[in-house]
Amino acid sequence: MPEFVLTVARFGFLILLWIFVFTVVGVIRRDLFTGGRSKSIVASPRGVGGAVLQGRPAKVKRGKAARQLVVTAGNLAGTRITLGEAPITIGRAEDSTLVITDDFASARHARLVARDGQWFVEDLGSTNGTYLDRGKVSGPTPVPLGVPIRIGRTSLELRP
Amino acid sequence: MTASAVPAPTPASTGEMSRIRGLKTRRNAELGLLVFAMLLVAAFGATVEANQFDEIRPNFWVPAALIGLLFFGLHMVVRFTAPFADPVLLPSVALLNGIGVAFLRRLDLENAIANKLAVPGFFAETSGRQLAWTLLSLILAAVLLLLLRDHRVVSRYAYTLGLVGIVLMMIPAVLPASISEVNGAKLWIRLGSVSIQPGEFAKLALVSFFAYYLVRKREVLSLASHRVLGIDFPRGRDLGPVLTVWLFSLLVLVFEKDLGTALLYFGLFVVTLYVATERSSWLIIGLILFFGGVYVAYLLGDLVGGPFANFYDRAEVWLDPFSQANYERKSGNSFQLVQGLLGLGTGGLFGTGPGAGSPFKVPEVRTDFIFAGLGEEIGLFGLSALLIVYLLIVERGLHAALAVRDSFGKLVAGGLAFTLGLQVFVILGGITGLIPLTGQTTPFLSAGGSSLMANWLLIAMLLRISDAARRPATSGPERAGGGPKKAPTQLHGAMTEVIKP
Numbered sequence: 001m002p003e004f005v006l007t008v009a010r011f012g013f014l015i016l017l018w019i020f021v022f023t024v025v026g027v028i029r030r031d032l033f034t035g036g037r038s039k040s041i042v043a044s045p046r047g048v049g050g051a052v053l054q055g056r057p058a059k060v061k062r063g064k065a066a067r068q069l070v071v072t073a074g075n076l077a078g079t080r081i082t083l084g085e086a087p088i089t090i091g092r093a094e095d096s097t098l099v100i101t102d103d104f105a106s107a108r109h110a111r112l113v114a115r116d117g118q119w120f121v122e123d124l125g126s127t128n129g130t131y132l133d134r135g136k137v138s139g140p141t142p143v144p145l146g147v148p149i150r151i152g153r154t155s156l157e158l159r160p
Numbered sequence: 161m162t163a164s165a166v167p168a169p170t171p172a173s174t175g176e177m178s179r180i181r182g183l184k185t186r187r188n189a190e191l192g193l194l195v196f197a198m199l200l201v202a203a204f205g206a207t208v209e210a211n212q213f214d215e216i217r218p219n220f221w222v223p224a225a226l227i228g229l230l231f232f233g234l235h236m237v238v239r240f241t242a243p244f245a246d247p248v249l250l251p252s253v254a255l256l257n258g259i260g261v262a263f264l265r266r267l268d269l270e271n272a273i274a275n276k277l278a279v280p281g282f283f284a285e286t287s288g289r290q291l292a293w294t295l296l297s298l299i300l301a302a303v304l305l306l307l308l309r310d311h312r313v314v315s316r317y318a319y320t321l322g323l324v325g326i327v328l329m330m331i332p333a334v335l336p337a338s339i340s341e342v343n344g345a346k347l348w349i350r351l352g353s354v355s356i357q358p359g360e361f362a363k364l365a366l367v368s369f370f371a372y373y374l375v376r377k378r379e380v381l382s383l384a385s386h387r388v389l390g391i392d393f394p395r396g397r398d399l400g401p402v403l404t405v406w407l408f409s410l411l412v413l414v415f416e417k418d419l420g421t422a423l424l425y426f427g428l429f430v431v432t433l434y435v436a437t438e439r440s441s442w443l444i445i446g447l448i449l450f451f452g453g454v455y456v457a458y459l460l461g462d463l464v465g466g467p468f469a470n471f472y473d474r475a476e477v478w479l480d481p482f483s484q485a486n487y488e489r490k491s492g493n494s495f496q497l498v499q500g501l502l503g504l505g506t507g508g509l510f511g512t513g514p515g516a517g518s519p520f521k522v523p524e525v526r527t528d529f530i531f532a533g534l535g536e537e538i539g540l541f542g543l544s545a546l547l548i549v550y551l552l553i554v555e556r557g558l559h560a561a562l563a564v565r566d567s568f569g570k571l572v573a574g575g576l577a578f579t580l581g582l583q584v585f586v587i588l589g590g591i592t593g594l595i596p597l598t599g600q601t602t603p604f605l606s607a608g609g610s611s612l613m614a615n616w617l618l619i620a621m622l623l624r625i626s627d628a629a630r631r632p633a634t635s636g637p638e639r640a641g642g643g644p645k646k647a648p649t650q651l652h653g654a655m656t657e658v659i660k661p
Contacts, residue, residue, distance in 0.1 A: 001210045009207040010513030014538065016200055017545040020255065023196060024248050024552055027189050031247070082632070 065117050066145055066158035074154030075101055083119070083158075088112040090151060091124070104128045104152025112143070119143045119158055128152060186247040187239050193251035194235055198228035201258035204514050208266040211515030212273060222282055223265055227258050227291060230298050237302040241309070242627035246556045249626065252549050253604055253619050257612070259546070260605035261290050263534055264526060266515055274520075286526055286607050293609040300613055301620035311624050315372045315568045322369030326408075328362035329425070333415035346416040347599070359421050360601075360614035363428065363579055364621070370429055371571035374436035378567070403449075419454070419471055420586045420598030426450055427582050432575045435561070471596075478596040496523045500532035500591050511539025526607040528599050532591050547588070550603075553619075554581040560626035573625040576618050 069088060071079040081088065081098060088097040091109040100109075106126040113120050120140040123130040130137040131150040148155040202224035209220045231254040238245055265287035268280050282288060308314065314321070332340040332347050340346045349356045412422045430446030454471075461472025473492035480486055481494040481501065499522045507517065519525045519533035535543045557577025561570045583603055590597035601611035 001214050001216075006207075006210055006513060006516070009203075009210055010516070011510065013200070013203050013207055013514060014510060014541050014545070016203055017538075017542055020193075020196055020200055021545050021548050021552075024193060024252060024549070027186070027193065027248055028552070028556070030189075031186065084632070 066119050066143075066160060068159045069098070069112065070157050070159050071098070072148065072155045072157050074152070076154065083114070085114055087114070089124075090156070091126075098156075100151065100154050102152035102154050105154070109151055110137070110149070113140070121149055126151075185243045187235075187243060190238070190247040190250055191232075191235060193248065194228070194231055194254055197251045197255035197258060198224050198231070200255060201227065201262050204259060204262045205265070207513060208262070208269065208515030211513060212266070212269050223262060223287070223291070224258065226282060227254075227261055227294060230291075230295055231258075234298045234302055237305055238623060241305045242623050244627045244630040244632075245623040246560060246626035246630070249553060249556050249619060249623055252553050252556075253616075255549060256546065256604040257294060259534070260530070260607075261287055261294065263514075263530065263537075263605070264290050264607055267519060267526060267533075269515075270520065289609075290607050290612070293612050296609065297613045297616035301616040301623075304617055304620040305624060308621075308624055311569050311572065311621065311628060312566060314368050314572070315375075318369050318372030321365040322373075325362040325365030325369060328358040328365065329412065329421075331358050333412065347418055347421065355610075357601075357608070357610040359416075360610045361617075363424065364576070364614060364617055366425065367428065367432070367572055367575040367579065370432045371568055371575060374432055374571055375567045378436040418598055419474065419596060420583075420590070420600040423450065423586055423598075424579065424582055424600070428575055428579050431578045432571055435574045436567075436571055474596040474598070478593065481593060496529065497591075497593065497597055499523060500529050501593060503529075503532045503536040504592065507536040507539045509540050511535070511537050511542055513537060527601060528587065528606070529591060530602050530605050530607075531588055534605070547584075550581070550584050554578070556626065557622045560622060560629045563629035564625050565629070569625045569628060573622060573629075576622055580615070580618060 066083055069081040069083055071077050076098070079098070086097075089108065089111050090096055090098045090100060090105075091107050092100060092102070092105050093107040096108070104127075106124075106128070108124045109126040110130040111122045111124055113122060119142070121130060121132060121137055121143050122140045123137045128151075132141055132143060133147050137149075143149060143158055145158050145160060148157050150156075202221045205224055206216050206220045209216050231250070235250060238250060265285075268285040268287050271285075272278065272280050280288070283291065332349060335346075335349065337346060339350050340348050347357050347359055349358060408425070412418065412425065416422075426446065427450075430442055430450075433442045433446075434440070457468050457471050458475050461468035461470075461475070465472070470492065473489065477486050477489065477492060477494040477497060481497045483494075486494040487498065503517070503519065503522045506512065511517070514537050517533070517536035519536060522529045522532050522536075525533040531543065534546070538546075554577045557573055557580065561573035561577065564570055564573060580603055583600055586595070586598060587600040587602050589595040590600070601608050603611065603615045
């Protein structure tokens with residue numbers, strides 16, 4: 001084998017090895033930002049090019065759909081729960097989805113249920129009541145985005 | 161027994177994928193990286209043949225293709241059982257494993273040429289055996305992925321696993337030296353030609369146990385404390401478990417004559433404690449205890465010898481490997497370390513090229529010193545690339561730990577990823593003279609079945625946890641209804657994810 005080929009092979013291998021490392025880093029990088037980017041890339045073409053009549057209602061609903069429940073005040077401030085279709089129970093009981101350690105909360109305080117993409121808050125007979133913005137919740141009440149649900153000292157909001 | 165478990169999750173997860181379009185499983189990226197990794201292994205093989213035979217034989221790609229086929233099998237298992245798993249873990253580990261096999265084959269080839277033997281077949285000699293071990297490891301990893309659909313199930317068997325871990329760890333210490341001792345370290349069970357290193361498996365069991373224990377005790381450990389000099393020190397009675405493990409790891413050090421394993425177990429426990437409680441005081445206490453213990457062992461080795469003598473020798477050799485006295489020591493001389501260092505030095509920045517070095521000058525080049533042998537041929541540039549691959553694997557493990565929603569999974573993933581990193585540090589630090597040399601295997605590279613199997617199981621567990629971490633959170637109803645098992649009640653509040661503002 002000529003010396004030249006051996007040298008090329010030797011350095012070629014090292015270069016390939018580093019390219020592999022950078023490709024891996026690239027995949028990780030894309031993975032990190034995939035959440036933010038996919039929203040902007042996937043959502044807009046569908047609104048522009050999709051079937052208008054059928055696509056529109058679905059799109060509107062999807063755009064307004066709540067994706068996260070965020071605790072904005074209280075001990076658990078900063079907690080986020082990614083919403084799916086499962087109901088979310090809130091209370092001091094340890095099997096609740098969101099366990100709040102608040103003196104004014106009951107063991108099973110309130111429940112959030114999704115119906116056709118709209119979330120409803122429902123009080124489960126709590127001692128101190130559940131409030132949607134300022135009003136007391138008596139039956140299942142639809143929860144708009146960004147309106148605080150107050151339970152004792154804790155406040156929660158739905159976010160897109 | 162899998163038949164009942166398999167049909168339930170599959171339709172649910174495919175439904176999930178179509179529902180949430182933004183989240184990609186990224187399995188194709190994994191496949192692409194895997195192919196790239198195998199190309200690298202083939203390139204390594206080709207360069208080796210160019211250097212050893214002066215020609216590249218037409219079937220140079222066969223070993224890379226064989227091992228690539230095995231990884232492809234695991235990739236398919238991941239595709240169906242853990243579709244949201246981290247796309248980077250499998251190809252990175254595959255690269256290390258493949259380079260390990262290719263380097264072992266290179267050693268076999270040189271051996272055959274030097275002894276004027278026929279070129280060994282693809283399934284012969286050390287590399288063939290390593291290939292077989294890889295197959296076995298991948299089967300184990302696939303079985304783990306198939307059987308364990310939810311990592312939280314492991315927490316039910318935590319105490320059993322803890323016991324198993326301690327038993328596995330102690331077996332070599334109590335066995336007679338004729339069965340358990342290899343090169344002065346009692347880490348093995350040798351039965352005829354097969355030798356097993358039970359400690360490799362013990363760490364997996366112990367991580368699960370520690371994680372379970374700490375999930376239950378984290379509040380007590382993190383809340384009750386005295387503040388001294390700005391550091392929160394836990395109460396004396398909460399220190400109990402860490403002191404026990406400390407004593408235990410010192411016992412391992414004494415009876416198994418192995419600093420590396422002791423450091424591994426102890427570091428593992430301290431870091432899981434730190435992750436569970438978020439208190440840096442545990443790290444400080446741990447480091448002080450470990451260095452204190454090691455220094456005492458060193459002094460005792462000088463004064464009384466006996467079980468501490470081995471460690472004393474290693475420490476002396478580490479302090480000055482190039483001194484004539486250490487090179488000619490009666491027990492545990494610095495020959496290995498010096499040859500390894502000279503090998504790395506010969507390699508320099510870019511190495512001699514795969515297949516062009518003389519790795520047989522380094523003793524134990526197939527196992528403990530494989531990094532020194534590789535380092536001579538791929539140089540600092542190549543070695544640092546491999547180290548970054550290790551770093552990325554550890555980083556992905558820690559990332560899975562951060563992203564997974566339940567505390568048990570967090571602690572297991574964090575502990576496993578950290579163990580892997582620590583093991584690489586211990587052996588590489590030993591070879592390069594940063595810390596006293598101890599006989600650890602280099603994960604995925606060294607020849608040896610136990611290490612390979614245990615580390616692939618570790619990766620399978622990380623894949624499972626990272627799948628749970630990246631899976632969209634809509635799987636609530638699926639878990640409750642069709643999912644195989646309900647979460648244990650001790651791990652309540654598991655689905656809430658606290659992001660500190």
